[in-house]
Structures are given as structure tokens and as C-alpha cells.
Amino acid sequence: MTNLKLLITGVTGSGKTAVGMALAEKLGLHFVEGDSLHPQANLDKLASGVLLSDEDREPWIENILEALTEPNVVIAAALLKRSHRKRIQKAHRDAKFIQLTAPMRVLAARIQDREKFFRQDLLDSQLVLLDPLRRDERGSAFDSTQSVSDLVKQITFDLVKK
Numbered sequence: 100m101t102n103l104k105l106l107i108t109g110v111t112g113s114g115k116t117a118v119g120m121a122l123a124e125k126l127g128l129h130f131v132e133g134d135s136l137h138p139q140a141n142l143d144k145l146a147s148g149v150l151l152s153d154e155d156r157e158p159w160i161e162n163i164l165e166a167l168t169e170p171n172v173v174i175a176a177a178l179l180k181r182s183h184r185k186r187i188q189k190a191h192r193d194a195k196f197i198q199l200t201a202p203m204r205v206l207a208a209r210i211q212d213r214e215k216f217f218r219q220d221l222l223d224s225q226l227v228l229l230d231p232l233r234r235d236e237r238g239s240a241f242d243s244t245q246s247v248s249d250l251v252k253q254i255t256f257d258l259v260k261k
Contacts, residue, residue, distance in 0.1 A: 101171075102193065103128060103171050104172055104193055104195065105128070105194075105197060106163075106176060106178060106184075106187065106195070106238075107119040107176075107197050108184070109177065109198055109200060109201075110179065110222060110229055111177070111206070111221065111222050111225060112205070112210040113200065113201055114199050114247065115133070115176070116132060116175045118197075118247055118251065119174070119175035121248070121251045122251050125251055126171075126255070128173050129172045130172075130175070131166050131172060131173070131175070132175055133174055133175050133177065133178075136159055136162035136174075136176070137162075138158050138159070138162075148221070150224050156183070159176075160183055160186060163187060164186075164187060164191070167190070167191045178196070179225055180228060180230055181230035181236070184196055184232075185236075188236065188237060194237065195237050196232055196238030196239075197239060197241065197254055198232045198240040198241070199240075199243035199250075200240055200241070200242060201243045203226065205244055206222055207222065210222060239254075
């Protein structure tokens with residue numbers, strides 16, 4: 100597998116960072132935490148509990164597009180909206196999406212002790228925005244209630260067979 104461009108997507112608590120880091124390590128790829136691609140103004144809004152608008156997300160999407168110009172990269176980023184994923188796929192046809200899913204009770208339990216941006220109301224808003232991957236999008240969805248190592252095995256197998 101050469102020049103992989105993988106985007107680990109899903110709502111907060113789905114395991115994007117843990118799975119993305121483990122997958123990048125296993126495949127020898129560079130890992131990028133999508134939150135680090137937000138401009139400081141977005142991080143400040145999130146920290147104060149303000150939801151981001153599509154206008155706020157614009158520079159973030161641009162930064163993701165730029166990060167994808169690097170070869171062999173795994174980016175963990177929510178990318179909940181189909182329109183955002185379509186824009187990325189149009190610019191980087193070889194990019195693949197790995198969408199992590201879990202039941203609400205699991206997600207809520209995972210974020211309960213976080214000190215970062217996310218609270219229950221932000222999780223609720225993300226679930227409303229979430230567009231599941233469709234057949235015309237390059238990628239697959241995985242149940243993230245499994246262990247990180249099992250997910251990495253499944254994702255790796257999926258990448259090889261496609």
C-alpha cells in the first residue's frame with residue numbers, strides 16, 4: 100500500500116484519535132490529530148461551549164486538504180457532514196474514509212470524564228449533524244465498541260481487500 104490518505108471520522112467519543120494513532124503506527128504512516136488543524140478561534144469557541152458553524156469549519160477543511168497533500172497520512176477528524184467529505188474526496192480522489200460508530204450510551208460514557216471541549220450537548224449536536232458514509236464515498240464504517248487492536252486489524256484487512 101503506497102501513498103495512503105486515510106481519514107478516521109466520527110463523533111466525539113468514537114475513538115478517532117486512539118484508532119488513528121494505532122493504525123498509523125501499524126502501517127508506518129504519519130498521524131495528524133484533526134483538532135490541531137483548527138484555527139485558534141475555533142478552538143476558543145469549542146472551549147467555551149459554542150458550536151461551530153459551516154463558516155467556522157471552512158479554514159479547518161482547507162487545513163485538512165493541505166495536510167492530505169503529504170504522502171502516507173492518517174488524519175483523525177470528525178468530518179460529520181457528507182458535503183465536507185465530498186469536498187475532500189473531490190480534491191483527493193485517493194483519500195479513504197473510515198467512519199467509527201458506537202451507540203449513544205457508549206459515546207456518552209467515553210466523554211464523561213473529558214476535560215477538553217466536549218460535553219453532552221456538543222455530542223448531541225454532532226449526532227444530529229452526522230451523515231453516515233454512503234456507497235458513493237470511498238471508505239467503510241466500523242463499530243468502535245471493539246478494542247482498538249481489533250479495529251486496526253479489521254481496517255487493515257479492509258484496506259488490503261479494496
